[in-house]
Amino acid sequence: MNDRPIALDMRDVRKVYRVGDSDIVALDHATLSVERSEMVALVGPSGSGKTTLCSIAGGILSPTEGRIVVGGEDITGHSESQLTSFRQRKVGFVFQSVNLVPFLTARENLLVVDELGRRTGAAARERADELLDDLGLTDRSKNLPSQLSGGQRQRVAIGRALMNDPELVLFDEPTSALDTELGAQVMELIRSEVTSSNTAAIVVTHDERITDYCDRSVNIVDGKLQAA
Amino acid sequence: MFLALAEMRRAKARFGMLIVSIALLVFLILYQQSLRNGLLNSFIGAITTQSAPVLVYSVDGQRVIQGSVITPDAEALVASAEGVGEMGRLAQGTFSVTTSEGAFDASLIGYERPSLGAPETLTEGRLPAGPDEAVASDVDAADGFDIGDVVTVQPGGLEIEVVGLAKDAQLNAGPTLFVTYPTYLDAVVAQNPDAGEPPPNVIALAPADGVSDAELVANVNAQSDDLDALTKDDAARETPGVSQIQSSFLIIFALYALVVPCITGLFFLIVTFQKAAALTLLRAVGAPARRLVGALLIQATAILGLGYLLGVLLYAPVSQQRLGGIALSFETTAVVVWALILGAGGLLSSLFAARRVLRIDPIRATTGAGVGA
Ligand SMILES: Nc1ncnc2c1ncn2[C@@H]1O[C@H](COP(=O)(O)OP(=O)(O)OP(=O)(O)O)[C@@H](O)[C@H]1O
Ligand SMILES: [Mg+2]
Numbered sequence A: 001m002n003d004r005p006i007a008l009d010m011r012d013v014r015k016v017y018r019v020g021d022s023d024i025v026a027l028d029h030a031t032l033s034v035e036r037s038e039m040v041a042l043v044g045p046s047g048s049g050k051t052t053l054c055s056i057a058g059g060i061l062s063p064t065e066g067r068i069v070v071g072g073e074d075i076t077g078h079s080e081s082q083l084t085s086f087r088q089r090k091v092g093f094v095f096q097s098v099n100l101v102p103f104l105t106a107r108e109n110l111l112v113v114d115e116l117g118r119r120t121g122a123a124a125r126e127r128a129d130e131l132l133d134d135l136g137l138t139d140r141s142k143n144l145p146s147q148l149s150g151g152q153r154q155r156v157a158i159g160r161a162l163m164n165d166p167e168l169v170l171f172d173e174p175t176s177a178l179d180t181e182l183g184a185q186v187m188e189l190i191r192s193e194v195t196s197s198n199t200a201a202i203v204v205t206h207d208e209r210i211t212d213y214c215d216r217s218v219n220i221v222d223g224k225l226q227a228a
Numbered sequence B: 001m002f003l004a005l006a007e008m009r010r011a012k013a014r015f016g017m018l019i020v021s022i023a024l025l026v027f028l029i030l031y032q033q034s035l036r037n038g039l040l041n042s043f044i045g046a047i048t049t050q051s052a053p054v055l056v057y058s059v060d061g062q063r064v065i066q067g068s069v070i071t072p073d074a075e076a077l078v079a080s081a082e083g084v085g086e087m088g089r090l091a092q093g094t095f096s097v098t099t100s101e102g103a104f105d106a107s108l109i110g111y112e113r114p115s116l117g118a119p120e121t122l123t124e125g126r127l128p129a130g131p132d133e134a135v136a137s138d139v140d141a142a143d144g145f146d147i148g149d150v151v152t153v154q155p156g157g158l159e160i161e162v163v164g165l166a167k168d169a170q171l172n173a174g175p176t177l178f179v180t181y182p183t184y185l186d187a188v189v190a191q192n193p194d195a196g197e198p199p200p201n202v203i204a205l206a207p208a209d210g211v212s213d214a215e216l217v218a219n220v221n222a223q224s225d226d227l228d229a230l231t232k233d234d235a236a237r238e239t240p241g242v243s244q245i246q247s248s249f250l251i252i253f254a255l256y257a258l259v260v261p262c263i264t265g266l267f268f269l270i271v272t273f274q275k276a277a278a279l280t281l282l283r284a285v286g287a288p289a290r291r292l293v294g295a296l297l298i299q300a301t302a303i304l305g306l307g308y309l310l311g312v313l314l315y316a317p318v319s320q321q322r323l324g325g326i327a328l329s330f331e332t333t334a335v336v337v338w339a340l341i342l343g344a345g346g347l348l349s350s351l352f353a354a355r356r357v358l359r360i361d362p363i364r365a366t367t368g369a370g371v372g373a
Helices: A050-057 A080-090 A106-116 A122-134 A150-162 A180-197 A208-213 B002-010 B012-049 B071-077 B138-143 B181-191 B214-223 B232-235 B242-274 B277-282 B289-318 B332-358
Strands: A006-019 A021-036 A037-041 A064-068 A090-094 A168-172 A200-205 A215-219 A224-228 B054-058 B084-099 B102-111 B134-138 B150-154 B156-167 B175-181 B202-207 B228-230
Touching: A006 B102, A021 A050, A021 A224, A037 A050, A037 A080, A037 A180, A037 A208, A050 A064, A050 A200, A050 B232, A080 B102, A080 B214, A090 A150, A090 B084, A106 A122, A106 A150, A106 B228, A122 A150, A122 A180, A150 A168, A150 A180, A150 B012, A180 A200, A180 A208, A200 A208, A200 B228, A215 B214, A224 B150, B002 B012, B002 B289, B012 B138, B012 B175, B012 B232, B012 B242, B012 B289, B012 B332, B054 B232, B071 B156, B071 B228, B084 B181, B084 B214, B102 B150, B102 B181, B134 B138, B138 B156, B138 B202, B150 B181, B156 B175, B202 B214, B214 B228, B228 B232, B232 B277, B242 B289, B242 B332, B277 B289, B289 B332
Parallel strands: A037 A200, A037 A215, A090 A168, A168 A200, B102 B175, B134 B156
Antiparallel strands: A006 A021, A006 A064, A215 A224, B054 B202, B054 B228, B084 B102, B084 B150, B084 B202, B134 B175, B150 B156
């Protein structure tokens, strides 16, 4: 299907935060490859660098050292506006906290992704409706986020993340706000969407049960990656 | 467009309130502009409306026509000044008059030559052709000073018929009649048969060919320390009270010119703070900062435009009314000028919010920590 099966290639990535006089090494020589259709669980304690790794892989944060290639695009030396455009085209995000624009409906929260880039109009509307249907949200498409349940909001966020047909989707604790049953539902959804859309995914979690939905797990401790 | 309009649609009350506040301020500004112009016209409209380009007062008159007295000697000095093309007397007095609508204190302005003191243009009717005819200010038409109406000078009973109307031609905020010099003298005699012929109050001048108004003013003033020649615009501006009115209103307008941008600027700053999380999220998922600033400016333009339009719609009917003795009118120039001032000021002030947007760091979307702080 694809001649470049590697969707994400991170090599020797370091991120050092300077706070006052001391350096905090949030990510230490992290090397990670994720293939298309592959779903990797990133497991580690709080403060171990999970969000930092995702932010760097998704082009929100620049590393101190190392090289990042996503879908064949080397973003290591990208400028801010190049990174913005890269995120818009190639990455899908589900963040740890705020995920939806409160004054846009569920459907508009998906469509806004198209609005921000090179507009495709009708094609985007079709894709949004398709995703909402897949996510079981067709009858909620006109609701504002405040009119949705936590699980529904999370599903809209997943739809938003997949809207631009990304090379790489990053899920930062997508189920932490949900109960066990809903969490399982959302993971199944993510699994099937990732498989059907042939994208690579990293799912951040503390929860061991979630790793069952993934192809493999990677542990992170104090910014260092180790295969599980 | 999509973002800007979607947000406004979802927050109709909030944006609506801002539009209404701007509309009310615009209404107040324009209304006061009409009020100021109406007030000034009622004081000095007759001076700007009359045709003489240069007016010579006596220094003692302190630039009030009625207080100025031109002695025969002074008149001779004026006549001998270099550059005088045409010269004519002007006299003005306040008379008790009655019309079909009631009793009034009216100003009568008597001019010797129509080209030196009669209204320059008429909105209706004609200039007096014979004795006991007058041009009135259109402002007073409804008070029994319309064409065909007869105004009676009391006491004495001299009847003057209005044959023409001039726009905004009042003096001293009361009904004003332009009459020929003989008619003016008739009115004086009718009121007080023992008065004798009064001296002119002001000498009206036109410069000779090749002489400017300013040169003529300088020549006349050089003749004597007792003469106070002014161009007609200066005469209007220098009338006592006028500059105080001007500067009071200027302060009021300057405050308005600050208040509207402050309100818009603050509004958008607050809105931007409140939706910082959403803006950060949008930046994180690939919204270029300029897109978000664009949405902000679209909103600012829409709100200023709608607010201004609504303000003008409120102002339009009210501007046709009278306020006490002052006639107001729809000030088209003010509407255009204020649109530019408030539009520019409002957009400029929303740049503070735009700066806020440009400073958003998308990384904050990943932590969920206090965004926009
Ligand atoms: N902006 C920053 N400045 C300084 N230190 C930071 C900054 N952001 C993160 N850190 C530090 O980097 C380390 C990794 O943070 P990160 O957010 O990646 O952890 P995490 O694994 O996502 O934790 P959690 O599970 O709690 O979300 C932490 O020690 C954190 O304190
Ligand atoms: Mg985290």
